[in-house]
Amino acid sequence: MLVFSRQNLVLLSVPKTGSTAYEAALAPHAAMVIGAPPELKHAPVFRYNRFFRPMIERFIGEGPDVVAVMREPVDWLGSWYRYRRRDALAGHANSTAEVSFDEFVSAYCRGDQPPFARVGSQAKFLEPQRNGTRVTHLFSYEDQAGFRGFLERRLGVSIGPPSCNRSPPLSLDLSAHIEARLRRKYAADFALHDGIGPDGRYEVPAPSPPPVS
Secondary structure: OEEEOOOOEEEOOOOOOOHHHHHHHHHHHOOEEOOOOHHHHOOOHHHHHHHHHHHHHHHHOOOOEEEEEEOOHHHHHHHHHHHOOOHHHOOOOOOOOOOOHHHHHHHHOOOOOOHHHOOOOHHHHOOOOOOOOOOOEEEEOOOHHHHHHHHHHHHOOOOOOOOOOOOOOOOOOOOHHHHHHHHHHOHHHHHHHHOEOHHHOEOOOOOOOOOOO
16 A cells, blocks of 8 residues: 555555555655555555544545556456465465366355455455545556556656566466356456446445344
8 A cells, every 4th residue: 555645645455456566666756655564555445444544634634535456357366366376385275276267266256265265356345435435546457558647647757667476477267157157246346347437437336235133
C-alpha cells in the first residue's frame, strides 16, 4: 500500500496484479509505504477502512481517492498457480507443483479449499464497506497504459515500473466445465472485472448484507 499525502491518494496492493513493481517505482514519491508484512502490504478494503483510513484521513484529509488494479480472474488464478509452483515451495502444503491447473481451479472452487488453493478473491478484497469506504478508481491489469497514465497525471511523475515477482511462463489449460464452475461460483469477480471502464470508472457493487442471525 502506498499513501500520497499531497495528492490525497491511496494505492492498494491487490496480490498478483503487479503491485510490487509499482511500489518499487513510486515509493520515493510516497508519504507512506506499507511494504511488509504481507497482511498489511496487501490490506484489502475492509482492513484499510478499519486500521488505516482513520489515521490517513486525520492527517491528510477526508475522502482520499483509493486506487486499485484487478486482473481477469482466470489469468489471476494462473499467476497464483505459476507462483506456487516455484522450487522454494517444493514439498510445502502451498505448492502447486504436483497438481494441474484444472485441479488447482477445481480445488479453488471447493468450500474446503486445500492450502495450495487458498488465494482469496479479488471481489472480496475490493468489497465496499457499509460506511461508504470503497475503491474510487479501479483499473484492469490488462490496461497497463491506462493505469500508468492515470498515476503519471495524478502524481506528476514519469513511471517506468520494473518487472518484479514475475511468475515463470507456463502454458495453462483449463477445461470448459471447470471454467464454467469457476464462473458460477465467483460470478462477482467476473462481473466486477467486466464492469471496469476507461479511466478507472467501474460499476460499484453493493456492500454485502449483514449476516442473518
